[in-house]
Amino acid sequence: MNAPKNDCLIRALLRQPTERTPVWMMRQAGRYLREYRRVREQAGSFMKLCSTPELACEVTLQPLARFRLDAAILFSDILTVPDAMGLGLEFVEGEGPHFRNPVRSAADVRRLSVPDPETDLRYVMDAVRLIQQNLDGSVPLIGFSGSPWTLATYMVEGGGGQEFRRVKGLMYEQPVVLHDLLEKLADAVALYINAQIAAGVDVVMVFDTWGGILPAAHYEEFSLAYAKRVLDKLNRRHGGKIIPTIFFTKGGGQWLEAMAETGFDALGLDWTTPIGEARRRVGHKVALQGNLDPMALYAPIEAIRTEVKRVLEQYGHGEGHVFNLGHGILPDVDPEHAKAMIEAVHEFSPAFHGR
Numbered sequence: 001m002n003a004p005k006n007d008c009l010i011r012a013l014l015r016q017p018t019e020r021t022p023v024w025m026m027r028q029a030g031r032y033l034r035e036y037r038r039v040r041e042q043a044g045s046f047m048k049l050c051s052t053p054e055l056a057c058e059v060t061l062q063p064l065a066r067f068r069l070d071a072a073i074l075f076s077d078i079l080t081v082p083d084a085m086g087l088g089l090e091f092v093e094g095e096g097p098h099f100r101n102p103v104r105s106a107a108d109v110r111r112l113s114v115p116d117p118e119t120d121l122r123y124v125m126d127a128v129r130l131i132q133q134n135l136d137g138s139v140p141l142i143g144f145s146g147s148p149w150t151l152a153t154y155m156v157e158g159g160g161g162q163e164f165r166r167v168k169g170l171m172y173e174q175p176v177v178l179h180d181l182l183e184k185l186a187d188a189v190a191l192y193i194n195a196q197i198a199a200g201v202d203v204v205m206v207f208d209t210w211g212g213i214l215p216a217a218h219y220e221e222f223s224l225a226y227a228k229r230v231l232d233k234l235n236r237r238h239g240g241k242i243i244p245t246i247f248f249t250k251g252g253g254q255w256l257e258a259m260a261e262t263g264f265d266a267l268g269l270d271w272t273t274p275i276g277e278a279r280r281r282v283g284h285k286v287a288l289q290g291n292l293d294p295m296a297l298y299a300p301i302e303a304i305r306t307e308v309k310r311v312l313e314q315y316g317h318g319e320g321h322v323f324n325l326g327h328g329i330l331p332d333v334d335p336e337h338a339k340a341m342i343e344a345v346h347e348f349s350p351a352f353h354g355r
Contacts, residue, residue: 003137003202003241004135004137004140005137006139006140007140009022009070009140010242010244012321012322013203013246013265014242014265014287015319018353019353020345020349022071022323023345024324025063027328027329028069029075030059032329032330032331032333032335033062033066039059046091047090050077053126053129056074056123056130057075059075060127060131064138066335066339068343069139069342070139071139073141073144074127074128074142074196076124077097078145079097079146079154080124080192081115081151081192082151082155085112085113087099087100087101087102087103097160098159099154102156102158102166103152106177106180109177109184112181112184114184114187114188115188115191117192117194121192124196125199128141140202141200141202141203142204143193143197144207145192145207145230147189147226147230148223148226149214149222149223150207150208151185152182152185153167153213183229186226190229190233197234197235197238198235201243202244203243203245204243204244204246205245205246206231206246206248208227208247208248208250208252209250211223211249211251211252212250212252212270219249224249224255224258227247227262228262231245231264244265247262247264248268250270252270257281257282260281260285260286264286265287266287266320266322267286267289268289268291269288270291270327271291271294271325272326275291275314276316286320287319289321289322289324290311290326291324292307292311292324292325293307293325294325294326294327294328294329294330297329301337308341308345309344312348312352318352319353
């Protein structure tokens with residue numbers, strides 16, 4: 001497979017020189033776009049949308065038709081892996097994800113099998129292949145998975161949690177059981193991401209959405225160690241290409257140095273850590289992705305442009321920056337405000353590159 005025609009994102013993630021700062025958005029295919037809502041209604045359910053390659057392809061490509069983005073990201077969900085492990089995933093309107101068969105004991109962990117991505121998750125791989133066919137080498141395609149810790153939180157809680165009482169209880173009361181679950185999930189996630197790479201993704205990202213809920217003494221043991229275990233199993237060269245890797249822990253700014261030592265090519269930042277400070281702390285070890293506060297997109301367009309410039313100035317001159325939000329774009333954001341952010345990156349960022 002040839003490199004994408006627009007390889008600005010790839011070069012930035014590998015800390016190579018770029019003419020400007022590449023930009024994409026977490027959740028860039030989603031409910032803030034009316035064309036997405038139309039396809040979602042046509043699908044009838046969120047899981048039907050995820051599991052129908054033609055529809056997943058359509059919504060993946062929608063934001064690229066609107067905006068000058070430097071990447072597409074596979075439309076899927078981080079909970080596809082637990083679903084394929086037999087937990088019975090449902091999305092309840094107004095409540096989010098729910099598992100009919102949560103994991104609460106050592107016996108539950110033993111019953112779990114590691115899914116075969118090309119059979120149990122074939123619809124994801126078919127979507128990757130179809131998306132790449134339609135992209136026709138224009139921009140990179142990002143594949144992704146949830147981190148083992150984040151998947152475990154959903155599996156033990158039985159859905160989204162507020163206080164995470166069950167998974168933290170398991171961590172304190174039966175740490176061996178939780179480690180067994182995380183080991184199995186690390187194997188499953190690595191297989192899943194490697195299958196996405198084989199199917200054609202150009203970049204991979206591991207979302208550690210709930211790593212930031214852990215106490216400092218437990219983050220490296222229960223979250224970061226298993227993200228590194230996934231990374232160590234990945235095929236980071238495929239088809240003559242380097243596959244850059246991104247790791248994002250929401251609320252993980254205090255652990256940047258430890259994350260930078262894992263070997264990921266880039267770290268995602270939420271909006272709570274100044275990106276200039278993060279750059280000073282990690283030096284030249286990794287690229288950085290982020291980190292405009294998603295709430296800034298509710299501001300007037302001139303204020304959005306000011307905030308974009310602020311992030312670019314904080315990062316400073318040179319390579320290794322991918323512009324993004326500090327978390328996913330919110331459902332009721334005006335698409336014109338997203339466009340203003342993207343256009344501001346195109347306008348302002350060349351001044352931070354080159355001599």
